[in-house]
Amino acid sequence: MSLEWMLAVAILLPLIAGILVYLIRHYQTRGLIVIVTAVVLIVNSIYFLRWGPDTFTPGSPMWGTIITILDYAMLLFYIYVGLSLKNWLVLLFALTQVIPLAWWEFGAGASTALEKISPAFVIDQLSIVMVMVISIIGSLICVYAIRYMYDHEEHKKLEKSRQPRFFFWLVMFLGAMNGLVLADNLMWLYFFWEVTTLCCFQLIAHDLTKEAINNGARALWMNSIGGTAMVAAMMYLYFTNGNSVDYLTLSNIIEAGRNGSLGATLMLPVALMCFTGMIKAAQMPFQNWLLGAMVAPTPVSALLHSSTMVKAGVYLVIRLAPAFDPVLGVMVAICGAFTFFAASVLAISQTTGKRVLAYSTIANLGLIVACAGINTELSISAAILLIIFHAISKGLLFLCAGTIEHQIWSREIEDMEGLAEKAPLTTFITITGMLSMFLPPFGMLLGKWMALEAVYVVPLAAILFVLASAATMVFWAKWLGRLLQVTPRLGRKIESLSLSYTVPLWSLFAGIFAFGIGVAPLYDKFVRAAVGNVVTVQHAFAEGWNILIPGAATTLSAEKGIEMLGSYPVWPLFIVFAVAIVLPLLLVSLKPQELRPVYLCGEQAGDVDTDEWYGAADQKTKLELGGYYFKGAASEEALNTWVYLIAIALFVIMFGIVVGVSL
Amino acid sequence: MNPVWIVIIAIVVAPFIGGLLAGIDRKVTARLQGRYGPPLLQPFYDFFKLLGKSKIATSRTQYVWIISYLVFMVTCLVFLVLQLDLLLLVFLLGFAGVSFALAGFSTKSPYSHFGANRELLQILSYEPILLLAALGVYAQVGSFNISEIFKQQTPLLTSLWPIFIALLVVLTIKMRKSPFDIATSHHGHQELVKGIMTEISGPYYALVTLTEWYELVLVLGIISLFWANPLWVGILIAFAAFILELFVDNINARMTGGWMVRFCWAIAIVFCVLNILYLYFINMKGVL
Amino acid sequence: MGIIQVSQVKSPWIMHFCNSSCNGCDIEVLACLTPLYDVERFGLVNMGNPKHADVLVVTGPVNYRTARVLKNLYDQIPDPKMVIAVGACAATGGVFHNCYNILGGVDKVLPVDVYVPGCAARPEAIIDGVVLALQKLSKAVGVAK
Numbered sequence A: 001m002s003l004e005w006m007l008a009v010a011i012l013l014p015l016i017a018g019i020l021v022y023l024i025r026h027y028q029t030r031g032l033i034v035i036v037t038a039v040v041l042i043v044n045s046i047y048f049l050r051w052g053p054d055t056f057t058p059g060s061p062m063w064g065t066i067i068t069i070l071d072y073a074m075l076l077f078y079i080y081v082g083l084s085l086k087n088w089l090v091l092l093f094a095l096t097q098v099i100p101l102a103w104w105e106f107g108a109g110a111s112t113a114l115e116k117i118s119p120a121f122v123i124d125q126l127s128i129v130m131v132m133v134i135s136i137i138g139s140l141i142c143v144y145a146i147r148y149m150y151d152h153e154e155h156k157k158l159e160k161s162r163q164p165r166f167f168f169w170l171v172m173f174l175g176a177m178n179g180l181v182l183a184d185n186l187m188w189l190y191f192f193w194e195v196t197t198l199c200c201f202q203l204i205a206h207d208l209t210k211e212a213i214n215n216g217a218r219a220l221w222m223n224s225i226g227g228t229a230m231v232a233a234m235m236y237l238y239f240t241n242g243n244s245v246d247y248l249t250l251s252n253i254i255e256a257g258r259n260g261s262l263g264a265t266l267m268l269p270v271a272l273m274c275f276t277g278m279i280k281a282a283q284m285p286f287q288n289w290l291l292g293a294m295v296a297p298t299p300v301s302a303l304l305h306s307s308t309m310v311k312a313g314v315y316l317v318i319r320l321a322p323a324f325d326p327v328l329g330v331m332v333a334i335c336g337a338f339t340f341f342a343a344s345v346l347a348i349s350q351t352t353g354k355r356v357l358a359y360s361t362i363a364n365l366g367l368i369v370a371c372a373g374i375n376t377e378l379s380i381s382a383a384i385l386l387i388i389f390h391a392i393s394k395g396l397l398f399l400c401a402g403t404i405e406h407q408i409w410s411r412e413i414e415d416m417e418g419l420a421e422k423a424p425l426t427t428f429i430t431i432t433g434m435l436s437m438f439l440p441p442f443g444m445l446l447g448k449w450m451a452l453e454a455v456y457v458v459p460l461a462a463i464l465f466v467l468a469s470a471a472t473m474v475f476w477a478k479w480l481g482r483l484l485q486v487t488p489r490l491g492r493k494i495e496s497l498s499l500s501y502t503v504p505l506w507s508l509f510a511g512i513f514a515f516g517i518g519v520a521p522l523y524d525k526f527v528r529a530a531v532g533n534v535v536t537v538q539h540a541f542a543e544g545w546n547i548l549i550p551g552a553a554t555t556l557s558a559e560k561g562i563e564m565l566g567s568y569p570v571w572p573l574f575i576v577f578a579v580a581i582v583l584p585l586l587l588v589s590l591k592p593q594e595l596r597p598v599y600l601c602g603e604q605a606g607d608v609d610t611d612e613w614y615g616a617a618d619q620k621t622k623l624e625l626g627g628y629y630f631k632g633a634a635s636e637e638a639l640n641t642w643v644y645l646i647a648i649a650l651f652v653i654m655f656g657i658v659v660g661v662s663l
Numbered sequence B: 001m002n003p004v005w006i007v008i009i010a011i012v013v014a015p016f017i018g019g020l021l022a023g024i025d026r027k028v029t030a031r032l033q034g035r036y037g038p039p040l041l042q043p044f045y046d047f048f049k050l051l052g053k054s055k056i057a058t059s060r061t062q063y064v065w066i067i068s069y070l071v072f073m074v075t076c077l078v079f080l081v082l083q084l085d086l087l088l089l090v091f092l093l094g095f096a097g098v099s100f101a102l103a104g105f106s107t108k109s110p111y112s113h114f115g116a117n118r119e120l121l122q123i124l125s126y127e128p129i130l131l132l133a134a135l136g137v138y139a140q141v142g143s144f145n146i147s148e149i150f151k152q153q154t155p156l157l158t159s160l161w162p163i164f165i166a167l168l169v170v171l172t173i174k175m176r177k178s179p180f181d182i183a184t185s186h187h188g189h190q191e192l193v194k195g196i197m198t199e200i201s202g203p204y205y206a207l208v209t210l211t212e213w214y215e216l217v218l219v220l221g222i223i224s225l226f227w228a229n230p231l232w233v234g235i236l237i238a239f240a241a242f243i244l245e246l247f248v249d250n251i252n253a254r255m256t257g258g259w260m261v262r263f264c265w266a267i268a269i270v271f272c273v274l275n276i277l278y279l280y281f282i283n284m285k286g287v288l
Numbered sequence C: 001m002g003i004i005q006v007s008q009v010k011s012p013w014i015m016h017f018c019n020s021s022c023n024g025c026d027i028e029v030l031a032c033l034t035p036l037y038d039v040e041r042f043g044l045v046n047m048g049n050p051k052h053a054d055v056l057v058v059t060g061p062v063n064y065r066t067a068r069v070l071k072n073l074y075d076q077i078p079d080p081k082m083v084i085a086v087g088a089c090a091a092t093g094g095v096f097h098n099c100y101n102i103l104g105g106v107d108k109v110l111p112v113d114v115y116v117p118g119c120a121a122r123p124e125a126i127i128d129g130v131v132l133a134l135q136k137l138s139k140a141v142g143v144a145k
């Protein structure tokens, strides 16, 4: 297969499939199209892996024109949305994009030059990693959505199915994301960026409730701020370099950053684009759009949180890392670390499952952004590993949240009490997913560990990391506790789930273990080259199946002449995991006569499987236990003011420094 | 010595040390209260008695988390004796704590939940201190590997004494001593019953006791790293810290969970942070 | 005679349950824990929870309301276990005998191993009772004849 075809499949096939499912309004056919697209995308991403680094520019200039036209079409649509919803923020930030853009292209006469920027696409290891994450995990989520949306509409008792529209945006999202991570031309990058914003808006607002539309609009205007910053960055690059389009490609910006040929003028556009990325990655104070996004059907959340949208944000920040000025890097690291900390603490007080997941995503994205800001080989490795593992684990967890929601028709953690008895299979997968977020052998913890070993250069970020890690354990443990809390029923059944649910669930489940165990080879063969696209790789972090970090990896340890900075025995830790959790589950089984009622001061009314007790006047009373949510200390009401103040202050300081240096 | 032998010896010997320390604990406490006290080997009698009790449980998953608590704690100890990564050890220790909390959560018992929630508060209090201690060690030594600590000529205590003080707080929490015996306690307290331990009985209780012995040895071991060359000084320091805890226990009343978190974050963590920042600037001066 | 059996005799953890006593006996039970008597010498610990107890120490006569609770608590004690009835009331109903709400002594509900007489039973007597129970236990588990 030629590169041209591979790119066409990666970007245009989802669009075509989207149009097909929109036109053919038939459940089975729709499922078939989605599955075929998923399979083709996955195979195609493997072709990308085998193809390796390359560049590509389409021969005909027609594509440039099409993209320009679509750009304006989208922006006009945003204006229309702003006017029809009377949402002035949407309108304002659409105008701040469209007016400068139009003036630049037509007023300042840049349009012909802009259409000739090349290369349009640069394929390197980092973008291949992203393409794989998007194509594989994104596709699995789309497959999951087939049945999910069917059940969703059954439950809502819709008269006219809105699924074709839903799948149009969902499948197209993948194409836009693929385009985004492959594009090198900034105009094209900007275009794909806007398409993801648009898809995101349409999907969040899908249910058309007042809340859904409001939250969709919020996602739209917040990301439009990012779009505005990107337009500003592009125009700045154009005008400061003597009206030339030379620096309107990512590769040239990075090149200029590496050899310092642009000096301080590069700092402002890089900071602006980084800001764009951080908005998309829902960094504080812009976390609200992602929190609002959870009103959408769960596959949307799964897609937004794991493989698309927010990952585009962190991708851009990592991509730009070589062009970071050290001061900018430190500021980005502190902003990211603050998000990691604040989101982890806020997650403790959340009572809705999906909201906990959302805060956890924001926290992890903060961690990734901070790693990009630290910008050493070790931290970038951590960032890319975190992207991969976070996509798998979070994708799985959202799919689990969806499955749970369709079994108990609730998203509240309190309602999930005793799920281990009602739906053992789902609970088992969910618990594994949660453990994979913070338990030592799994990849997420490996990433966090690497990040902590690298973070000392920014001590403030290091301290925030530490506090956040502790909070992370607490909020996961609380939720896990809810799922596990049961009165044992004698004779429980394993629930049956549709294939469209189980195939993605088990695939991601297997992925957690496969990638977790094979993290060292994965790093060596795959991630290391991606890291090489950002910083120069000098050290081998993997040895056999284990991760060993040599002393030369950080400046401090290199100075002190340390041989070994840290070690992470992957393989032995998985054995520990097996001995600690898997073996007891398999080997030890309780006999029914060994089960006893809990201690209720001798007042329990009945045997093991009742949770009633004799209360006042010998009335049978049901035992009810609630979770503990630290509402006083960690709630949004108590903390949000401070969080917003500090987060905004950090960005103001960041831009203050950047503007100060570049002027 | 072959690492396999080191591991085996550590796993076998640690419970004996832990049990003896627990015996000393009970004896000293009794003497402080003007009593004669149980025999020194009493913890071992308790342990074996518990093993011989009939097995009863209140949920199907609790034992998994108890076993995982034990296994992860032993893993931590193995990390310590093989002188592996300190940071990873702290993460493992954190998960061991979470695992124990999950054991408390996985049954529908009010007292057990009390204790489990408080156990989480404890994790929130001590986990950052331990992580910061690991970072502090890195700031001083330049490596997270424990083996590098032993190559240092100057003891860590000279530059990391604020972190050492914070670690004593962790020791109090880990030993479940007043004022931090909030998740469960060694004495029968009416309002708590036995906290997180309420539904853990018989052989499972024995496993938890065993884990606590490992934990005690482990935390004392981490403390003794602060004077790693020669190690016997470190061990003496750790023992002194242990005895100090017994006095602290007997002259304090139990405090609330909220107070514990505030105390740890406002005082102990600030100690660690100042220590790390100070070392950072010292290191920076070396660079400039 | 294994180490477990030896330990069973050396580490009796008690749970104290008060039926409808006049609280006289309860105070004496607690007095055993004070430095003067210090029953911890025998490894005895007062537990608030049947799941951890080996010896159930009951004071006061059983009434219709406490019978169920007493039975429940006894069932929650894992084997092997002992029951000591402390005080005249716990043995027979004592001064409350034949009251409208009283069932009688503890043995109406549970198998009692040792009776400690007295109104109130003296701490020394209670300690004697515990030692007797331990002897009985050691015979039961086969440590002594």
Ligand code: SF4
Residues within 6 Å of the ligand: C021, C022, C023, C024, C025, C026, C059, C060, C086, C087, C088, C089, C090, C094, C095, C118, C119, C120, C121
């Ligand atoms: S035996 Fe005497 S002291 Fe004891 S409970 Fe009965 S009346 Fe009270």
